[in-house]
Amino acid sequence: MTLTTTAPIKRALVATLRANNALSTADDDPEHRGLSGFFEGLAPRKVNYPFLSYNLVAAPYEYDWSGLMLPTAFDVFIFSDNSVEANNLDGLVLLTLQDADIMDILSPGETGQTTLICRRIADLSSDDTDEEGHKIYQVGGTYSIWTQQSL
Amino acid sequence: MMRWGPNPGEGFGKSSPWPRVAVFDAEAWKAAVIAAVTTGVRVAAQKAEQSAKEDAPVRDVFRHGNAYRKRGLRRRPLTGAEKASEHGVFLTRQIIERSNATIFTRGTRFRADPYLRRAAPRKHPNAFNPVIGGRIRQGGREVEHGKLRLFPEAGDPENKTLHARGRYELSGKRALTKTGKRMSALYTSKAGGTVATTTLGGRLRGEIHVEGPIQAGSIIAAKVVSPTYYAKYQEFGTRHNRATPYMRPAVAKLRISYRNEIVKALNRLNTTSGLSRGSRGGMYQ
Numbered sequence: 001m002t003l004t005t006t007a008p009i010k011r012a013l014v015a016t017l018r019a020n021n022a023l024s025t026a027d028d029d030p031e032h033r034g035l036s037g038f039f040e041g042l043a044p045r046k047v048n049y050p051f052l053s054y055n056l057v058a059a060p061y062e063y064d065w066s067g068l069m070l071p072t073a074f075d076v077f078i079f080s081d082n083s084v085e086a087n088n089l090d091g092l093v094l095l096t097l098q099d100a101d102i103m104d105i106l107s108p109g110e111t112g113q114t115t116l117i118c119r120r121i122a123d124l125s126s127d128d129t130d131e132e133g134h135k136i137y138q139v140g141g142t143y144s145i146w147t148q149q150s151l
Numbered sequence: 152m153m154r155w156g157p158n159p160g161e162g163f164g165k166s167s168p169w170p171r172v173a174v175f176d177a178e179a180w181k182a183a184v185i186a187a188v189t190t191g192v193r194v195a196a197q198k199a200e201q202s203a204k205e206d207a208p209v210r211d212v213f214r215h216g217n218a219y220r221k222r223g224l225r226r227r228p229l230t231g232a233e234k235a236s237e238h239g240v241f242l243t244r245q246i247i248e249r250s251n252a253t254i255f256t257r258g259t260r261f262r263a264d265p266y267l268r269r270a271a272p273r274k275h276p277n278a279f280n281p282v283i284g285g286r287i288r289q290g291g292r293e294v295e296h297g298k299l300r301l302f303p304e305a306g307d308p309e310n311k312t313l314h315a316r317g318r319y320e321l322s323g324k325r326a327l328t329k330t331g332k333r334m335s336a337l338y339t340s341k342a343g344g345t346v347a348t349t350t351l352g353g354r355l356r357g358e359i360h361v362e363g364p365i366q367a368g369s370i371i372a373a374k375v376v377s378p379t380y381y382a383k384y385q386e387f388g389t390r391h392n393r394a395t396p397y398m399r400p401a402v403a404k405l406r407i408s409y410r411n412e413i414v415k416a417l418n419r420l421n422t423t424s425g426l427s428r429g430s431r432g433g434m435y436q
Contacts, residue, residue, distance in 0.1 A: 042393035055388060057396045058403035079390055128390050136390050
């Protein structure tokens with residue numbers, strides 16, 4: 001089996017989040033406008049709130065006799081100018097990812113990786129001020145995603 | 152610990168009719184185990200500290216000559232007249248540097264870059280002279296305040312000057328001394344001279360340290376702390392800056408190593424206490 005990196009895990013993470021329409025679709029609730037995008041690392045300056053950003057924190061390679069385990073950690077944040085909305089969307093992200101078989105969303109032969117764990121291990125929140133002086137709420141958490149692939 | 156001694160209530164006298172027995176001192180053994188685990192935790196925390204320091208981002212404050220290339224820009228070359236007049240009386244180096252800062256090329260299109268214009272030296276780079284004879288350190292390299300130039304060292308023989316951000320850090324007194332005080336708090340060297348060795352850049356890295364280990368009940372824990380106020384912005388990112396995690400990768404990288412350090416410490420204890428299994432290794436695996 002060809003060795004694959006953390007790239008499929010990122011793809012699977014985003015695909016799993018995108019598959020949940022509730023995250024992207026606005027409803028009648030003014031505090032749920034729907035995400036304007038999913039961004040890796042840093043969102044462009046003029047993106048509308050709310051949006052989601054994710055970042056790979058760590059991915060040490062752990063080899064054993066039969067394969068490779070990737071115990072990765074991802075930070076997933078919601079940025080919004082409304083704290084209630086940020087927390088609501090963060091809750092939806094948690095529901096989407098917690099114990100999900102995220103690698104299952106990609107075709108199995110494509111990556112060769114299977115999900116071992118997908119769990120939230122920490123809450124993270126912070127607030128900031130954007131270029132226009134508006135208060136921005138950054139709410140999210142760290143997700144521990146472990147995958148295994150045969151070599 | 153295991154020790155040889157008399158039965159309880161008996162003396163060590165040679166006339167004692169009873170054979171000596173092994174006495175297991177549970178309290179001493181427990182204390183030794185705790186000490187061994189504490190040592191293991193300390194070593195593991197020091198490893199994590201070292202790893203975090205290696206990963207911590209450090210802003211480079213020295214010119215490397217390729218800053219413009221990195222940004223896809225290049226500096227307009229000096230004209231022959233400017234080169235000729237650089238050492239003349241009519242056009243000082245300061246004016247030449249200003250003129251260079253205003254015109255840059257990106258591809259074939261001329262464009263004045265606001266960042267570089269702002270970052271361009273307004274004075275001669277060597278004109279800023281807060282402390283004659285002072286020295287700045289970054290990593291193992293030192294520069295001299297007066298000349299803003301690296302002291303040549305083995306392995307780093309280049310003479311690099313501070314770039315605009317570096318000069319700003321220095322003039323704004325944001326740099327830290329070795330003692331952790333602000334640069335304004337100059338001190339006299341032991342030799343009696345007025346040498347101020349200042350750390351410029353690397354504050355985040357320099358402040359990472361280990362606290363503990365401490366024992367609370369049955370838990371022995373050590374903390375690797377990054378107390379710099381902007382540490383969390385580097386670790387988790389903000390709306391304006393992407394994250395550059397350095398603490399949690401250190402923890403993840405050494406996940407197996409923590410356990411091994413504690414096992415090693417316990418096995419050393421076995422060896423010294425005579426409970427080792429011999430050549431097969433320690434009793435803790």
